[in-house]
Amino acid sequence: MDVVSTSVPSFLERYVDPVPIRSRSAYNVVAARRADDGGRCTVVLPGASANPRRIGEALAEVERTHALLDHPRIPKVAFRGEAQGTPFLELACDAVVDGQDVVRAMADSTQKIPYGAADGFIVGLRTAMQAAHAQRDPRTGGPICLGRISTGNVLFNAEGRFFLVGFGRNFPVEKDDGTSDGTLTPYQAPELAMQGSASPMGDYVALVLFMRSLMPYVDISDAVGRIVRGELQPSDAELVDCLRWVEQRVLGELPALRASMEEAIEVADRIRACVGAVPEPEAFEAHVAALIGRGGARTGAELMLTLGQDAAWVAGSDGERRRLGRAQRRILLALVEKQKAGSGEPLTMWELLEAGWPGERPSFEVGANRVYVALTRLRHFGLREVIERFEDGYRLAPKAMVRVVD
Numbered sequence: 001m002d003v004v005s006t007s008v009p010s011f012l013e014r015y016v017d018p019v020p021i022r023s024r025s026a027y028n029v030v031a032a033r034r035a036d037d038g039g040r041c042t043v044v045l046p047g048a049s050a051n052p053r054r055i056g057e058a059l060a061e062v063e064r065t066h067a068l069l070d071h072p073r074i075p076k077v078a079f080r081g082e083a084q085g086t087p088f089l090e091l092a093c094d095a096v097v098d099g100q101d102v103v104r105a106m107a108d109s110t111q112k113i114p115y116g117a118a119d120g121f122i123v124g125l126r127t128a129m130q131a132a133h134a135q136r137d138p139r140t141g142g143p144i145c146l147g148r149i150s151t152g153n154v155l156f157n158a159e160g161r162f163f164l165v166g167f168g169r170n171f172p173v174e175k176d177d178g179t180s181d182g183t184l185t186p187y188q189a190p191e192l193a194m195q196g197s198a199s200p201m202g203d204y205v206a207l208v209l210f211m212r213s214l215m216p217y218v219d220i221s222d223a224v225g226r227i228v229r230g231e232l233q234p235s236d237a238e239l240v241d242c243l244r245w246v247e248q249r250v251l252g253e254l255p256a257l258r259a260s261m262e263e264a265i266e267v268a269d270r271i272r273a274c275v276g277a278v279p280e281p282e283a284f285e286a287h288v289a290a291l292i293g294r295g296g297a298r299t300g301a302e303l304m305l306t307l308g309q310d311a312a313w314v315a316g317s318d319g320e321r322r323r324l325g326r327a328q329r330r331i332l333l334a335l336v337e338k339q340k341a342g343s344g345e346p347l348t349m350w351e352l353l354e355a356g357w358p359g360e361r362p363s364f365e366v367g368a369n370r371v372y373v374a375l376t377r378l379r380h381f382g383l384r385e386v387i388e389r390f391e392d393g394y395r396l397a398p399k400a401m402v403r404v405v406d
Contacts, residue, residue, distance in 0.1 A: 014083065015043060017320050019306050020405055022098050022152055024183050025049035026176045029155075031096050040094035041078060042155060044171060046086060054176040056087035058169040063089060065144060065168025071131035073124060075155075075163050091155075093163045097292055097304075098172075099151030100184060101401065105291040106217035108399045113287055118218040119272070120281030121162065122211045125154070128164045129207065130261070133200040147198035148173050148186035149206045156292065160285035187213065191255050201258045205251060221275040239274040242267050305386050305396070306403045307332070316382020327356035328374050335387065339396040346393035 015032035021042070022029045028045040044062075046055040063077040075093035082088070106113065132144040144167055146153070152172030155163045166172050173186045180186060187209040189202035196202075223239055226232070232240065245267050249259040259267075272278065292304065306315040311329040313321045324332065334355035338347050347355070353367045356374055375394055379387050386400045396402070 015041075017315070018043070019096075019315050019321075020403065021095060021155070022100065022172070023047065024181060026174065026181055027055070027171045029095075029098065029152075029172070031094075034090075040157075042075070042091040042093050042095040044089045044091065046176070050176045052085060052087055056082065058171060058174075058176065058178075059087055059089040061168040062166075062171065063168075065137070066165075068135050068137065068144065069132050069167060071128050073128040073162065073164050074132065074167065075165065091163075091165065093155060094157045095155035095163065096158050097156050099154035099156070099162075102154075102156055102288055102291060103151050103214070103217070104401070105399075106214070109217075109291060111287075112219040113214075113217055114219055114280070114283060115221050115275070116277050116280040117283035117287055118211075118214065119277055120279040121284040122207065123279040124162065124281045124284075125149075125164055125210075126204070126207055126265075129200075129203050132167055133203070133261075143200055144168075145198035145200060145203050146170065146206070147192055147202070148180070148188040149203075149210050150184040150186045152184045156288055158289065158292070160288035160290075160292070162285070162288070185213075189255065196255065199255065200261055201250075201264075202255065204261060204264055205258075208246070208251060221277060223275050224271075239271065242271045242274065304403075305336075305383065305400050306405055307336070308405055311336075314378070314381055314383070316384075316386060320382065322381045324378075325374075327370070328378055330358075331356045331371070331374055332378060335394065335396045336402055339398065339400070339402065344395070344398050346388070346390045346395035348393040352394065 014035055015030075016035050018030045018032040020028060021031050025047045027047050027050065030043045030045060031040070032043050033040050044059060046052050059080055063080045066074060066077050075091045077089055078092040079090040080088070129146060132146065135144050136142065137144050146164070146166055148170055149166075150173045153164060153166045153170070155165060157163075169178070173180055173184055175181045187206045189196075189199075189205040191202065192198065220228075223236060224243075227236055227240055227243060245259075246264070250264055253259070304316070307313070308321070311324055311332050313323050314332065315321045331352050334347060334352065338345070349368055349371050352371045352375070353360075353362075357367075357370065362370070375387060375389075386397055388395050388397055
């Protein structure tokens with residue numbers, strides 16, 4: 001797709017209901033809806049400290065490279081342009097969070113991810129990488145590689161479906177000059193730290209390291225868990241050999257001597273056979289959908305609440321912004337501050353009345369009705385699962401994620 005060289009409508013005219021997914025000094029990733037047709041999309045913009053010219057060049061390279069790739073987990077660039085001097089890029093995916101938020105929800109959840117579901121996630125990312133590796137970049141003549149992978153490289157929609165982004169220019173982990181910004185931990189093959197080149201097997205090494213970072217949240221099979229703990233049994237011989245092979249021939253080997261991708265996948269399949277696991281990407285997506293509180297049953301692990309400055313507006317589970325009245329703003333901010341305190345105790349009706357209407361002393365019936373009406377309206381604004389009711393008051397769900405957006 002060609003760059004839009006003429007002026008286009010400002011960002012807030014082209015898109016509505018923008019909600020940040022990840023804000024960094026170089027790049028902002030935003031969930032939004034297109035104003036013309038209401039379709040959900042993901043927009044990449046310069047961060048607060050970014051050089052717009054550099055960002056524009058990087059986004060052009062993302063567009064060029066993603067256009068060469070054809071895989072359902074690698075979103076196309078639907079539009080790229082510039083509005084009032086600000087370059088931006090629209091990805092054709094309906095993301096609502098990135099992997100950083102999902103991992104935080106995993107850490108807060110009491111429910112671990114089933115082994116097959118977690119394996120399905122990694123296999124899904126690996127097959128997307130392989131699709132990129134199969135394409136030759138006409139500028140370099142080599143395969144298209146990601147190089148580094150972080151939780152920011154994986155975007156999730158409301159149903160838990162995941163997407164891999166960052167080919168061409170790895171904007172989830174880079175500054176505007178292409179160096180690593182350190183905000184998110186990138187996983188990479190050792191040679192990249194020594195200015196080596198990205199490669200398909202280097203991507204595989206990065207993926208294995210990324211996978212291991214998620215192991216605390218996975219219900220590891222009994223056999224693998226025992227072996228890692230050093231509790232070996234005679235029946236574990238083949239599985240031990242496979243795990244050692246990965247260490248010696250993939251992770252610990254010199255780049256020029258590493259095993260091939262085909263060999264690594266064959267050994268991974270042998271490990272699955274030993275533990276009786278089958279990759280289940282759909283199960284992983286359902287697990288994530290529950291974690292982020294959308295698209296199905298909720299685990300209570302994490303719910304979403306986005307506020308404008310001073311709670312001028314709120315966006316709940318549906319992502320739509322609603323402006324708040326003065327009393328609603330004060331009540332919601334009081335609930336947020338109470339949640340930050342970490343006690344888990346609700347605010348009583350009288351405390352909420354004082355927060356919403358400071359200094360006023362209405363009768364019990366009038367005061368209770370004011371609070372009830374304000375909270376009912378807030379809960380209708382997509383906060384039904386975020387605001388919890390108790391006999392003696394209300395509180396925000398202890399594990400609800402609260403974002404404040406400028």
